[in-house]
Amino acid sequence: MSLMSPNILLLSIHHKYARMIFGGDKQVEFRRVRPRYLNEGDLILVYATSPEQALVGVLEVEKVVEMPPKKLWEIVKDKAGISYECFQKYYENSQTGFAIFFKKPFSFDSPIKLEQLREEWSDFRPPQCYHYLKDKEINLVQSIAKCDILSRSEKLKVYQTELLPQS
Template sequence: MSPNVLLISIHYEYANMIFEGNKQVEFRRVRPRHLSEGDLILVYATSPEKALLGVLEVEKVVEMSPNKLWNIVKDKAGINQETFQKYYKNSQIAFAIFFKNPFSFDSPITIEKLREEWKDFRPPQCYHYLKDREINFIKSMTKYDILALSNKCRGYQTELLPQV
């Protein structure tokens, strides 16, 4: 079973915190459909970076009231409670994507380079599920088989191997 691959835009500051290990959960006001354990998230860092930074494996997706969620994520959020509450202001439901195995590319793939290979590339406002041809663009640019990171593809793997 192949994992779903979701491309999401994340504010550059938070995207970098993820790959530095200082943020272990991503917050959303809208739950991405068809996202579950073992699926993959391709992280696009917003301006001024404007680049793909790497891949995350989804551990779980939860939904609950913002107050309950904060009590669970406060040590993993990478943000303070004030920022969290501001983000979820007037929201009855909060969604959190817990992830594991953050894998950063050897070097970020800039929007310019992306558009050389993937002519109609546009950073998503919310999220975008990648099609096979788009996954192949990423493989050719990074030289990594990103699907190999998911437990949905393989039973157990200790590292992401370069594409040969």
């Protein structure tokens, strides 16, 4: 594991699927495009789409899998939270599918609504695809959520342990 803190990806997820994720019924998120720097131990900050329009929680990435959709379905079908028909429709005409497996979904005590986000984060826009957070944005979200988001990552715990002086 490299000596670095986790990347934090802001991801828009359909409100229905965001609810399923934090309810434990969906353990994988599907994408047609792989987020470039997303690896094990990185974090996903979940923005639930309309009508919710809010940051709802954080996920830790377990792994990202890339393969043809037909093969992908075989390994995700029990964790997908969607039907094979929905899966097929989503990946229609796609040669490659990406599945982001995650662990330890953590929902905020109360969702951070879009209005509040825009009050405190003036240039906030829900991402069309995804957006990597900068340190300043991470600190802002932690302050608004009253939650140490970074502590949700095993990668950071390993990073902090490796930095501690050895006795």
